[in-house]
Amino acid sequence: MTLSEMIYEKSLHLPDDKAREVIDFIDFIMKKTQRAESPVDERLQALTPEQREAYEYLDKIRIDWNGKPIADREEANARR
Numbered sequence: 001m002t003l004s005e006m007i008y009e010k011s012l013h014l015p016d017d018k019a020r021e022v023i024d025f026i027d028f029i030m031k032k033t034q035r036a037e038s039p040v041d042e043r044l045q046a047l048t049p050e051q052r053e054a055y056e057y058l059d060k061i062r063i064d065w066n067g068k069p070i071a072d073r074e075e076a077n078a079r080r
Contacts, residue, residue: 001009011019047055 007022011022014022
């Protein structure tokens with residue numbers, strides 16, 4: 001039995017409202033996957049040239065803050 005068949009078989013035992021939730025979840029996963037797979041270049045098309053240049057520059061910056069989020073500018077400056 002394939003994974004798709006397993007999902008189908010299990011869905012047969014769900015009430016309609018829960019089956020709708022499963023469909024919504026699958027749609028969400030598909031959209032999320034499509035966004036993650038679409039190249040950054042395609043998403044940059046809607047930006048102005050200046051925005052695109054800034055985005056490409058920022059995309060190259062990699063800062064290691066030891067996995068800790070920075071809450072505000074003062075804290076960021078204190079970590080330098």
